[in-house]
Amino acid sequence: MNILESLGKLVQESGFAAMMSGDGWKNLVMIIIACVLLYLGIKKQYEPLLMVGIAMGCLLANVSALGGFGNALYHQDLWDEFLKEGGPHAHSYGYIMANGGLIDILYMGVKAGVYPCLIFIGIGAMTDFGPLISNPKSLLLGAAAQFGVFFAFFGATLLGFTGNEAASIGIIGGADGPTAILTTTKLAPHLLGPIAVAAYSYMALIPMIQPPLMKMLTTKQERQVKMEQLRTVSKTEKILFPIIVTIFVVLLLPSTAPLIGCLMFGNLLKETGVTERLSDVAQNALMNIVTLFLGISVGATMVGSNFLSIQTIYIVILGLIAFSFSTIGGLLVGKLMYKLSGGKINPLIGSAGVSAVPMAARVSQKVGQQENPSNFLLMHAMGPNVAGVIGSAIAAGFLMSVFG
Amino acid sequence: MENAGKLPLGTALVDSVLGYAVVFIGLALLMLVIILVGKIMVAQARKTAEKAAGKLSNTRSPEEYERAVSGKPEPEKPAVPLAPGSAGEVRIYDTDPRDAAMIMAIVADKLQKPLNELRFVSIKEVKEG
Numbered sequence: 001m002n003i004l005e006s007l008g009k010l011v012q013e014s015g016f017a018a019m020m021s022g023d024g025w026k027n028l029v030m031i032i033i034a035c036v037l038l039y040l041g042i043k044k045q046y047e048p049l050l051m052v053g054i055a056m057g058c059l060l061a062n063v064s065a066l067g068g069f070g071n072a073l074y075h076q077d078l079w080d081e082f083l084k085e086g087g088p089h090a091h092s093y094g095y096i097m098a099n100g101g102l103i104d105i106l107y108m109g110v111k112a113g114v115y116p117c118l119i120f121i122g123i124g125a126m127t128d129f130g131p132l133i134s135n136p137k138s139l140l141l142g143a144a145a146q147f148g149v150f151f152a153f154f155g156a157t158l159l160g161f162t163g164n165e166a167a168s169i170g171i172i173g174g175a176d177g178p179t180a181i182l183t184t185t186k187l188a189p190h191l192l193g194p195i196a197v198a199a200y201s202y203m204a205l206i207p208m209i210q211p212p213l214m215k216m217l218t219t220k221q222e223r224q225v226k227m228e229q230l231r232t233v234s235k236t237e238k239i240l241f242p243i244i245v246t247i248f249v250v251l252l253l254p255s256t257a258p259l260i261g262c263l264m265f266g267n268l269l270k271e272t273g274v275t276e277r278l279s280d281v282a283q284n285a286l287m288n289i290v291t292l293f294l295g296i297s298v299g300a301t302m303v304g305s306n307f308l309s310i311q312t313i314y315i316v317i318l319g320l321i322a323f324s325f326s327t328i329g330g331l332l333v334g335k336l337m338y339k340l341s342g343g344k345i346n347p348l349i350g351s352a353g354v355s356a357v358p359m360a361a362r363v364s365q366k367v368g369q370q371e372n373p374s375n376f377l378l379m380h381a382m383g384p385n386v387a388g389v390i391g392s393a394i395a396a397g398f399l400m401s402v403f404g
Numbered sequence: 405m406e407n408a409g410k411l412p413l414g415t416a417l418v419d420s421v422l423g424y425a426v427v428f429i430g431l432a433l434l435m436l437v438i439i440l441v442g443k444i445m446v447a448q449a450r451k452t453a454e455k456a457a458g459k460l461s462n463t464r465s466p467e468e469y470e471r472a473v474s475g476k477p478e479p480e481k482p483a484v485p486l487a488p489g490s491a492g493e494v495r496i497y498d499t500d501p502r503d504a505a506m507i508m509a510i511v512a513d514k515l516q517k518p519l520n521e522l523r524f525v526s527i528k529e530v531k532e533g
Binding site: 132134143144153154157162163237244248390394395 | 410416419420421423424428430432433435439441442445446449
């Protein structure tokens with residue numbers, strides 16, 4: 001083989017040549033999308049901890065795909081075989097372990113629903129349920145703000161998605177990344193990439209999505225309401241809360257056990273006061289490691305051949321609708337509570353029921369303070385905000401038990 | 405969007421309404437449970453406070469007992485001079501303000517920490533004998 005033949009072979013086998021042939025252009029588009037996501041994560045700081053991982057996973061998967069998957073970190077073909085019902089390697093983790101690359105191995109944690117649960121332990125360890133315990137009516141706002149989940153579910157069905165797909169798309173409205181990932185992994189794994197990206201992108205865009213709706217649906221007088229100071233919650237109440245919620249909610253809806261159980265376990269570690277080391281690990285080391293694994297492996301599912309479809313566009317649109325209607329649901333019940341309480345409850349805290357802790361609560365505080373600079377709604381909004389986490393987990397549990 | 409497994413619109417609508425109702429009812433019931441537990445806790449805390457106040461009534465003056473039961477704050481004590489440069493937190497007893505400032509500077513120097521990162525509660529001269 002002379003030097004020219006060797007060079008020609010190298011060029012033919014390179015990813016650049018693959019980019020120009022067949023479906024290679026799809027991978028090129030995905031590489032551009034990955035670069036845009038990297039820009040949004042790094043420069044605009046849209047959920048950077050996850051967005052950078054997702055973007056890099058997407059970049060690596062598509063660059064590998066152009067190189068022919070030989071020594072790739074992620075192998076879409078292995079996962080296609082894994083999902084092929086009745087095939088020789090259907091649901092065989094051993095097959096993935098024997099033939100997969102690094103991201104394939106990491107992705108097994110997503111597939112088995114391990115990462116979202118571990119993240120929920122971390123979230124639980126970081127969450128103070130005090131504002132919710134001192135004002136339990138906040139739970140109604142957390143429930144109201146799941147409206148978008150079911151509205152988008154119905155919308156997705158109208159657009160022709162299957163029940164499982166529609167349920168996975170609807171849960172974007174819960175504004176809770178791990179819940180969306182767990183539900184999608186169980187119900188419609190082929191949609192994981194676009195749903196994860198839509199969920200995290202809209203969570204990052206909450207400060208832009210919510211304020212116009214909040215101003216549109218509330219009057220100036222309502223936005224100016226100053227709320228009474230919350231009562232102090234005792235340590236015993238804080239310890240009892242995760243135990244009571246676990247028993248009550250899991251008995252009510254057993255399919256919520258992975259999410260609610262892990263969330264409350266993390267919170268119990270925080271509140272007992274005798275497991276500080278474990279609480280610290282859950283809040284920091286564990287959370288960071290799992291976020292790293294989750295981001296890169298979810299991003300790797302965004303391979304051009306799967307991602308670039310009309311479905312993705314529908315998912316992006318339905319995700320925005322889900323977020324908006326969840327906000328509207330929370331605000332409307334907030335307005336109802338304002339009326340029933342004789343003007344003591346500021347309806348702006350209703351929009352914080354969409355989960356997305358603590359960003360949604362911060363938005364309520366900011367919009368409230370724009371109307372009345374001496375108004376501090378943050379702690380009042382944290383109640384519905386953490387109630388939204390429980391609400392979205394219950395919504396996901398319902399959808400998984402109906403369609404799972 | 406496979407045709408297989410497509411959901412009839414009527415069923416989807418029923419599922420949506422049912423799902424929203426389940427979330428609402430679930431959280432409303434949880435709210436009732438938390439309110440109940442909260443009420444028990446508050447009642448118990450009040451009971452404990454009353455018991456403690458009852459014990460105190462044997463050893464305290466009628467004014468002090470009244471304060472303990474009603475939860476009123478204690479009347480302010482005569483002001484103790486504050487140490488200079490302490491952001492108004494340090495109370496000094498039988499100590500010259502200059503000495504107090506010097507003591508705080510020495511402690512900060514020994515600990516290798518900036519003075520504004522340390523919190524001095526009080527400085528009191530210990531008299532021997």
